[in-house]
Amino acid sequence: MIYTSGTTGHPKGVKRDPATPEQAKAYVELIERVYGLTLGVRSLVTGPLYHASPNAYGRQALMASEVLVLQSKFDPEETLAAIEKYRITNAVMVPTMFIRILKLPKEVRERYDVSSLKWVTHTGAPCPREVKQELMEWWGPIIYETYGGTEVGTATLATPEDWLNHPGTVGVPTPGTLIAFYGEDGKSVEDGSPGEIYMRVPAYADFTYLNHEEKRKSVERNGLISVGDVGYLKDGRLYLCDRRSDMVISGGTNIYPAEIEMVLTQCPGVHDCAVFGIPDEDFGESLAAAVELMPGAELSAADIKKYLELHLAKYKVPKRIDFHTSLPREDSGKIFKRRLRDPFWQAVGRRI
Numbered sequence: 107m108i109y110t111s112g113t114t115g116h117p118k119g120v121k122r123d124p125a126t127p128e129q130a131k132a133y134v135e136l137i138e139r140v141y142g143l144t145l146g147v148r149s150l151v152t153g154p155l156y157h158a159s160p161n162a163y164g165r166q167a168l169m170a171s172e173v174l175v176l177q178s179k180f181d182p183e184e185t186l187a188a189i190e191k192y193r194i195t196n197a198v199m200v201p202t203m204f205i206r207i208l209k210l211p212k213e214v215r216e217r218y219d220v221s222s223l224k225w226v227t228h229t230g231a232p233c234p235r236e237v238k239q240e241l242m243e244w245w246g247p248i249i250y251e252t253y254g255g256t257e258v259g260t261a262t263l264a265t266p267e268d269w270l271n272h273p274g275t276v277g278v279p280t281p282g283t284l285i286a287f288y289g290e291d292g293k294s295v296e297d298g299s300p301g302e303i304y305m306r307v308p309a310y311a312d313f314t315y316l317n318h319e320e321k322r323k324s325v326e327r328n329g330l331i332s333v334g335d336v337g338y339l340k341d342g343r344l345y346l347c348d349r350r351s352d353m354v355i356s357g358g359t360n361i362y363p364a365e366i367e368m369v370l371t372q373c374p375g376v377h378d379c380a381v382f383g384i385p386d387e388d389f390g391e392s393l394a395a396a397v398e399l400m401p402g403a404e405l406s407a408a409d410i411k412k413y414l415e416l417h418l419a420k421y422k423v424p425k426r427i428d429f430h431t432s433l434p435r436e437d438s439g440k441i442f443k444r445r446l447r448d449p450f451w452q453a454v455g456r457r458i
Contacts, residue, residue, distance in 0.1 A: 119316030255333030375403030
């Protein structure tokens with residue numbers, strides 16, 4: 107049983123049914139395909155093993171690796187040091203880790219030899235294009251990306267070559283995977299139009315939510331499962347917009363905070379951020395940004411708005427910007443956005 111991350115609510119226990127022999131074989135083949143875990147690799151796990159991706163990676167790495175290194179807590183410089191010390195070839199990370207590694211001073215980054223790396227897979231959240239591009243220029247075209255969820259497993263894979271040719275994609279469906287998209291009206295949407303993503307990966311046995319029997323019914327449609335994300339298919343490749351629950355409707359316009367966060371994380375001096383909707387008397391919702399600055403950085407709300415206006419349409423620039431010493435995080439590194447958002451809605455008697 108693996109627990110969901112709890113990004114949008116309380117973590118749910120996902121209890122997997124016993125796998126058939128065919129599913130067990132397909133699962134091992136899929137994990138090898140996604141993480142490059144062949145015999146003799148030297149592996150690094152940077153996330154907690156009670157989350158789905160580090161767990162799946164760690165269990166197969168234990169069988170295949172010559173060396174397996176587990177980190178109790180992610181630190182960007184310590185990660186580079188571990189890669190050099192143990193001559194790591196394969197690793198699994200999340201985009202937040204990439205961002206923190208790239209924000210290390212150049213002289214610190216160049217202190218470590220990471221040439222042993224051959225295959226790094228990331229998942230868990232969309233990765234800003236500029237971040238992934240910069241990392242591949244440093245580490246080489248070795249960055250693989252997956253998309254899926256605790257409930258459904260690994261639904262897509264983007265190889266480095268595929269991503270370089272189609273920036274922004276999270277890949278093509280893994281073998282046998284079914285993907286469909288549905289709009290707010292419950293009807294299927296055409297390719298290229300955003301819709302809620304529903305999936306089924308045959309390499310994974312079916313599941314139930316522990317103590318959440320009704321919840322399973324709310325995420326299932328025609329035998330496919332949704333983890334609450336919105337995206338679209340183009341030329342057979344999946345692109346993500348945002349989580350359905352994070353989408354902001356301001357004056358009737360749908361705004362996806364993930365797009366704004368990807369730009370804001372690139373602002374010099376910004377360590378991390380979260381963008382979300384807050385009550386607005388005129389527009390129903392407006393955008394707010396919670397920002398954590400890098401040590402020693404001096405930025406005002408006006409500075410950040412000016413930066414965003416250079417890269418985004420004006421209606422996507424948050425009206426409110428608050429600075430935090432540290433943002434609330436899960437053990438995986440994801441930001442607990444609901445902890446930032448909920449206080450704004452407590453007194454208004456509505457959630458959107």
